[in-house]
Amino acid sequence: MIGPAHPIESPTTHVIGLALMFLAPGLLFAAAIEWGSSTSHDEWPLIISAIICFVVGFVLNRSTVLGDDVRAVSVFSIVAWTWIVCSLFGALPYLLGSMFAWSSWDGALFESISGFSCTGSTVLHDIESHGRGVLMWRQLTQWYGGMGMVVLAVTVLPYLGVGGLALMTAEAPGHSSDRLAPRVSETARRLWLVYCGITAGVAVAIWALPGASLYDGVAHGLTTAATGGFSTYNVSAGHFDSVAIEAVLIVGMVLSGISFALHYRVATGDRMAYFRSTETMTYLRVLGIAFVILTFINWRQDLASLPTAIRDTAFTVATLGTSTGFGNVRPDGIGDFVIWGGATQIVLLVLMSVGGCVGSTSGGLKTFRMLIGSKHLVREMRRLRHRQGVFPMKLGRDAVPEEIVASAFGFLILFFGCVLVGTLLVAATGADLITSASAAISAMSNMGPTLGDAGPTANFTVFTRPARLILAGLMLIGRLEIYAIMLMFASSVRRYNQTRRGFISRKVSRLRC
Amino acid sequence: MLVGYPMALGAAQVGLIFVVSGFVDLFGDADVAARFVVAGALIGASGWVGLRRLPGPSVTSAPTLMTMTTVAFLTLIAGGAAAHLLADVTNGVDAAVFEGTAAATTTAMTGLDPDGLPMGLHMFRSLMQWTGGLAALVVALILVPLVFGGRELIRGGQSERGDRAIITGWTRGARNIVLVYGVFTVVMLIAYLAAGMGLFDSVAHAMTTVSTGGLSTRTASIGAFDSSAIEWVAVGGMAVAGLNVGAVWWVVRGDHKALRRSSELRAFLIVMVLSIVVVSLWLNNDYPAAESIRTSAVAVVSAMSTTGFSTSSWAAFDNGAQTLLVVLLGIGAMSGSAGGGFRYIRVIEAFRFAARELKRQLHPSAVGVVCLNGRAVSERTLERLTAYMVVLILVVAAGGMLIELGDSQVTPGAALALSISAVSTAGPQVIDPVALGDLGPVSKLSIAVLMLLGRLSVYIVILSIINAVARVVSTVQNYRWACS
Numbered sequence: 001m002i003g004p005a006h007p008i009e010s011p012t013t014h015v016i017g018l019a020l021m022f023l024a025p026g027l028l029f030a031a032a033i034e035w036g037s038s039t040s041h042d043e044w045p046l047i048i049s050a051i052i053c054f055v056v057g058f059v060l061n062r063s064t065v066l067g068d069d070v071r072a073v074s075v076f077s078i079v080a081w082t083w084i085v086c087s088l089f090g091a092l093p094y095l096l097g098s099m100f101a102w103s104s105w106d107g108a109l110f111e112s113i114s115g116f117s118c119t120g121s122t123v124l125h126d127i128e129s130h131g132r133g134v135l136m137w138r139q140l141t142q143w144y145g146g147m148g149m150v151v152l153a154v155t156v157l158p159y160l161g162v163g164g165l166a167l168m169t170a171e172a173p174g175h176s177s178d179r180l181a182p183r184v185s186e187t188a189r190r191l192w193l194v195y196c197g198i199t200a201g202v203a204v205a206i207w208a209l210p211g212a213s214l215y216d217g218v219a220h221g222l223t224t225a226a227t228g229g230f231s232t233y234n235v236s237a238g239h240f241d242s243v244a245i246e247a248v249l250i251v252g253m254v255l256s257g258i259s260f261a262l263h264y265r266v267a268t269g270d271r272m273a274y275f276r277s278t279e280t281m282t283y284l285r286v287l288g289i290a291f292v293i294l295t296f297i298n299w300r301q302d303l304a305s306l307p308t309a310i311r312d313t314a315f316t317v318a319t320l321g322t323s324t325g326f327g328n329v330r331p332d333g334i335g336d337f338v339i340w341g342g343a344t345q346i347v348l349l350v351l352m353s354v355g356g357c358v359g360s361t362s363g364g365l366k367t368f369r370m371l372i373g374s375k376h377l378v379r380e381m382r383r384l385r386h387r388q389g390v391f392p393m394k395l396g397r398d399a400v401p402e403e404i405v406a407s408a409f410g411f412l413i414l415f416f417g418c419v420l421v422g423t424l425l426v427a428a429t430g431a432d433l434i435t436s437a438s439a440a441i442s443a444m445s446n447m448g449p450t451l452g453d454a455g456p457t458a459n460f461t462v463f464t465r466p467a468r469l470i471l472a473g474l475m476l477i478g479r480l481e482i483y484a485i486m487l488m489f490a491s492s493v494r495r496y497n498q499t500r501r502g503f504i505s506r507k508v509s510r511l512r513c
Numbered sequence: 514m515l516v517g518y519p520m521a522l523g524a525a526q527v528g529l530i531f532v533v534s535g536f537v538d539l540f541g542d543a544d545v546a547a548r549f550v551v552a553g554a555l556i557g558a559s560g561w562v563g564l565r566r567l568p569g570p571s572v573t574s575a576p577t578l579m580t581m582t583t584v585a586f587l588t589l590i591a592g593g594a595a596a597h598l599l600a601d602v603t604n605g606v607d608a609a610v611f612e613g614t615a616a617a618t619t620t621a622m623t624g625l626d627p628d629g630l631p632m633g634l635h636m637f638r639s640l641m642q643w644t645g646g647l648a649a650l651v652v653a654l655i656l657v658p659l660v661f662g663g664r665e666l667i668r669g670g671q672s673e674r675g676d677r678a679i680i681t682g683w684t685r686g687a688r689n690i691v692l693v694y695g696v697f698t699v700v701m702l703i704a705y706l707a708a709g710m711g712l713f714d715s716v717a718h719a720m721t722t723v724s725t726g727g728l729s730t731r732t733a734s735i736g737a738f739d740s741s742a743i744e745w746v747a748v749g750g751m752a753v754a755g756l757n758v759g760a761v762w763w764v765v766r767g768d769h770k771a772l773r774r775s776s777e778l779r780a781f782l783i784v785m786v787l788s789i790v791v792v793s794l795w796l797n798n799d800y801p802a803a804e805s806i807r808t809s810a811v812a813v814v815s816a817m818s819t820t821g822f823s824t825s826s827w828a829a830f831d832n833g834a835q836t837l838l839v840v841l842l843g844i845g846a847m848s849g850s851a852g853g854g855f856r857y858i859r860v861i862e863a864f865r866f867a868a869r870e871l872k873r874q875l876h877p878s879a880v881g882v883v884c885l886n887g888r889a890v891s892e893r894t895l896e897r898l899t900a901y902m903v904v905l906i907l908v909v910a911a912g913g914m915l916i917e918l919g920d921s922q923v924t925p926g927a928a929l930a931l932s933i934s935a936v937s938t939a940g941p942q943v944i945d946p947v948a949l950g951d952l953g954p955v956s957k958l959s960i961a962v963l964m965l966l967g968r969l970s971v972y973i974v975i976l977s978i979i980n981a982v983a984r985v986v987s988t989v990q991n992y993r994w995a996c997s
Contacts, residue, residue, distance in 0.1 A: 073875055301921075342917035342925035349925075350910055373903045380900035384976050385576060385983075403873075409899040410870025413863045416906075420840060427836035433944050434926035436836060451925065483874050490875060 010064040012078045017061030019082045019149040020089055024054040026140040027093065033215070034133020042097030042134045049092040056089070073490050080488035082149050083476060087113045090141050099130055106465050113472040115141030116149075117479035118361065120229025120325035120448030123460045123468065127234050132215060135232045139222045145479065146226025146256075146361040147195045151188050194260045194267070195361070199225040202252040209244045216240075224252035227362040229325025229448040236327035236456065238335055243311060246328055250318040257283060257322035257356025278396040279357050283367040290351055291317045297344050320348055323355045323363040325448020327456030338455030345451050349438060352447050363446030363478055365415055371395060372408040414482045419444055422474045429467040439463065443474035519581040521563025523588025528557020530640045531596065538633025540713070545600045545633045552599055556592065576980035582652055583977035586969055589617040589648075590961075593641050600634045607954040614961035616641035618968035619649065619851065621727025621734075621821025621940030622960065624950025628732045632713065635730045639717040646724025646851035647694055649968060650758060654849055655686050693758055693765070698723045701750045708742035722750040725852040727821025727940050736824035741807055747822055748810045752785065755818030755846035776886055777858045781817070781847050784857075788813040788841060795834040816841040819852040821940035828946045835943050839930050842939045853938030853967045855905065859898055861885065866895055904971050909933055912963045919955030923947055935963035 027050035034043040091112035094100045100108040107123045114121045115138055127135065181187050203221030206212045212220075216232070223230045233239035237249055255263070258280050265273040274280050295313040299306050312335045315328045320337075328335040337348060355364015372393070379391045393400040422440030427433060435452030439460075442450045449456040460468055477485045531553025538546040593613025594606070602625055603609045615622045616638045627635070701722050705715035717730050731737035735747050753761060760778055763769075773779075793809035800808060808824055815822045816838045827838055845854010862885060869881040883890045912932035917923050923931070927945035934940055942949075949957070966974050 076874070341921060342923060342928055343914045345925040346910060346914045346917060346929065373899075376896070377900050377903050380897060381975060381979065384972065385979060403877075406866075406895075407870055407873065409902075410867045410873075412899075412902070413867040414871070417864065417867065424833070424836055424840060428833035430832055432832045432926060433836050433839060433930065434924070436832070437926075437929075483871065486871060487874060 007063055007065045009067045011066045011074050012081050013060050014064040014066050015078045016082050016085045017057045017059070017064065019086055020053045020057030021061065022057075022149065023086065023089060023144070024050045024057070026144065027053060027137060030093070030133045030137035030140060032133070033136045034131045037131035037133055039129060040098050040131035040134070042093065042099070042131045045096035046093050046133055046137060048096055049089070052092060053089050073487075073494060076484045076487035076490065079480060079484040080476075083116060083145075083480060083484075086144070086149050087116050087476070090116055093134055093137050097131075097134055099124070099134055106469055110460065110468050110472045111138065112141060113475050114448075115228070115230060116145035117446050117475040118142050118145045118226050118228040118323075118363065119443060119446040119475045119479075120223070121442070121450075121454075121460050121471070121475075122230070125459065125461065127232065132232070136215075136219060138230050139219045139228075139232070142226040142228030142230050143199065143222040146228060147192055147260075151191065190264050191260050194263045195225055197267075198252065198255055198263070202248060205248040205252075206245055209242065209248065211240050211242050212245060220249065221252070224249055224324065224326075225256050225361065227253060227256045227322050227324045227356065227360070227446075229319065231326060235329055237315070238327055238329045241330050246311065246315050249326060250314060253318045253322045253324045253326075254284075254287065256324075257360050257362045259357045259359035260361075261359050262357075276396065277357075279368045279371060282371055283357050286351075286354065286367065286370075287317055287321045290321060290347060294340075294344050294347060297341060301341050316348070317351065320447065321351045321354070321356075323352070323445050323447045325442075327449060329457050336455060336457050338451060338457070345434075349441065349451065352438070352441055352445050355445055363444075365412065365445070368395075369408045369412060372400065372405055373412065375400075376405060376409075411482065414486070415444060415478075418474060418477055418482065422470060425470045426463065426467045429464040429470075431463060431467060435462070436467075439467075439471055440474060443471040444478035446475060446478050516580075516584050517563060517567045519585035520588050521560045521567055523585045523592065524556050524560030525564060526560070526644055527589060527592030527595075528553045528555070528560050530592070530637055530644065531556060533640060534596075534633045534637035537636040537713075538631055541632030544631040548599045549596070549633050549637070552595065556595075576976055576983075579973045580977040580980045583969060583974060586617060586645075586648070586965065589641065589645065590614050590965070593617050593638075596634065596637045596641075600631060602630060602634065604950075605954070607957045608950065611949070611957040611961050612638075613641075614964050615940070616726075616728065617645045618938050618964040619645045619721075619724045619726040619819075619853070620935065620938045620964045620968075621721075621729075622935065622949060622964070623728065624948065624952070624957075626732055627728075627730055630730075635713075635717055638728050639720040639726070639730075642724045642726030642728055643698070643720035645968070646726060647691065650690050650694065650849075650851050651687060652969070652973075654690060654758065689762070690758060693761055694723060697753065697761070701746075704746045704750070705743065708746045709740055710738060710743055714738075718747070719750075722747060722820065722822070723754055723851070725751070725754045725818050725820045725846065725850070725938075727815070727819075729822065734824070735811065735822045741803075744807055744811055744824055748807075748814045751814045751818040751820045751822065754820065755781070755814070755850050755852045757847045757849035759849055760847070774886055776861055777847055777856075780857050780861055784841070784844075785813060785817055788817070788837060792830070792834045792837065795831045812838060813841065815941070816939065817844075817846060817852075818850075819845045819854050819937045819939035823941055826946065827941055827943045838941075838943050839933060842937050842941075842943070843933045845937045845939070853936070855937075858885070859901070862890060862895065862898055863902065865890075866898070901972070904975075905936070908963070908966055908971055909936055912936065912959055915959035916952075916956045919953040919957070919959060920947070920951075923952075923956065931960065932963060935960045936967040938964055938967045 027046050031043045031046035031050065034041065034046055087109070091108040094108035094111055095102055095105060100111075110121075110123055120142070124130070181190060199221045202224045203217040205217075206220055207214045207217030219232045220237070231237060231239070237246060258274070259277070262273050262277055262280060291314055294317060295309050298304060298313055299309040304312065312328065315326075315335065316337050318324070319326045337345070353365055354370055355366050356362030358366045358368040375393050375395070379393060382391055383389060393405060419437070419440045422443065423437045426436035426439055431439065432452060435450060435454060438451040439454060442448060453462045454460055460471070463471065531549045535546045535549030535553055538544065538549060590610065590613045593616040594609040595613070597603045597609040597612045598606070603612060608624060612623060612625065614620070619642045698719050701719035702715050705718055706712065710718065714730050718735075720726070721728050729735065729737070735744055757775075757778070760775065789806070789809050792813055793805045796805035796809055799805070811822065811824045812827060812830070819842065827835060830838070843855060844860055845856055846852025848856045848858040862883060865883045865885070869883055872881055873879060883895060909929070909932045912935065913925070913928040916931055917925060917928040924945045927942065927947060930944040931942060934942065
């Protein structure tokens, strides 16, 4: 076995090393595609990046050990640092190649964070001018980020034990609450299986339709399953101008917004699992109601004929309601939701915040928390009339513990707190209220396009460089559901405090002597 | 009793305001004097008869009290609408209802040109805002605690020490509130006079400053006087009006230590100073240093106290300053003040609650307590707070949507900012301002409903509606039972 005789005990470094090694195959796959690209030849930057990721990852992984038990305080540190380091190394191909100059390092970092966090915002002006391989790497960053780097690590860390469950919960809340197997690593493996299944299904379906190549199918399959929204074309899905491809994407996005554990159960024979899940049914109802209302408004406001209104509204509701962020703007269509009426834009803003279900790849507040919020509201109204009444909260037939309700509201407050601070900071750089607020919500929900100046036909170069870095930070915070980033320093602070206290007590005892 | 008594009480107040305004109009062009005096006499007399004939209030439950409060406020709004119709200054009932609601709910929104309004109507609007501010204080500090056994529903939070001192027994509490409110109005009147404002303007502005109403006798608001002294007096008045009445009471009683202990007051003052500095830095490019500080102070304090006075159009400010002002409008004033908004006490509690949940991620079994001013906040209060947050977000979003649906010329940003401004009972339009008088009826009535929800608290209005529906249902059931 290669490695030092006495490796250091550092769970964070150990998992980061493993995650970096996972990036290498993706980079090599992208390099292989780049070899045949006619627009650019960034194969060597991709290969060099793959080597750097593998070597650095290998060294970090082999020079450290996980330790006997991963403590709760370390879990958040592991998850947050893994995502930050992967985002940094993920930007290497952009900087080493022709996509970004080194002076535009922030653009490369933004693109990488937008990819890993499955946001889909871009600062590229002409996407199609770049090589197919490097664009495939962009798609792959979203695919890696969709299910999560740490969940990927857990699949090959069977010795992680209880720590693995905590890691999965910290990275992607919901996955662990619905365990598919007694072993955590087996649960993670099954989730990745479902993820690969949806990716392959969407890729093949798109490829089979006229107007799209295998490359298009794979590229869009990767970002549909991840609810990421990156496309290899300037006008996103609007490039195909195909109702059939849009229908495939809508189905893919809606499926990716549902809990993957639920998909697994349905695939293994439990056909009624979707219908038993209150969250899933509410999620589908919300999308359905939004579709009906917005179609009606768009049609009534004479923005388009009824069939066009149905087509474009369905796509927009699916893409924003699942936090994917594909665009379907065509010259003759109304896919550009920025030109829709103000009332519809406010509905879209709400839809952007909600996102999909817990345990899916989508971002946002999640339908589960919105359900808890609405049920809590109804309960409070009943309590106002019956002050001594006891009203337990139920989801379906299950009672919801009060701790879960409090946790959901804690998240809600932190989410809106981050949105508020983000809006203020972005507005301070010069953006108007609706652009800065929707950008902050979009970043926190890992959506992609915003309302206002950075809609589906524009890109994030409308924001200043500091604003883009703020939004990149919000993307990471939103992807890791706030807690991981906020608690990542808890371990370091605790260690610092312990050291400081030890130093002070030693000094005091020396003085006494 | 549930509807009749509060209606009579509201009518008596409206009648008195009509009569006073009618007589004041005699000092101007006397356009509306006769109409106001006659209408005031009729409305006041009917209210007085109602108060004498109807049985007095015997509040037994929260829903009953809330319904009575809502009915009394609706009567004030109806009176306000009637005044605008009688003065013949609006071009429809919807516009009159909008103006009446703005006056009664202490919101500085108007679709009219104040420079062209008769003196009597100005006095009516100012008196209405003064009454609305006083009513809001009495509801928040006395009526709700009477029914709920705590001062928690309206503010969703811990009571300040000042509140407890000012309210000991409800008649004495009401007297103390009226005393503080009245003395503060007189002080503001003298201050405005000393700063060089005319008598009528001073009276009108003193009343709208104390109540955080913000309606002015001039189209350009406080800026029309072009006097830095008047602007600084307004800043001082608005800042005090945004404070907890209990805090003001303690200052009067000479206990300054109690003020330092209040987390809410500390937060309010820190945010105020920081915001003035930040906005004045933004304005520094367009104004000289002293003017930028003064303009910034007027805008920030006006937004934080939800008063709505202004010296220049906020829409001309930088995007960053505009967004900051919208946020300040949304948070609003301190609890226990005449101002509106989410209130600082709720913000503090919300973030302490979130911090507790953050700690629970590390220690899931730990028992965490949210503390404020050295005392634990009950879980029940936190539950109300979280529910209030949800309902407020829904109300703002739905309000913005309705405003936009009613008038497609309003941009989404303007609609949301208008919705926040109305719910906070502030009034100024920060983003893409529109002529409120030109808005469609749906937009105007939506804004009016938002103002009412903001002034009375969403809970109270919803509870009143639920109570009214429950009463109707029970009456129908009793009738059916009697028939059968």
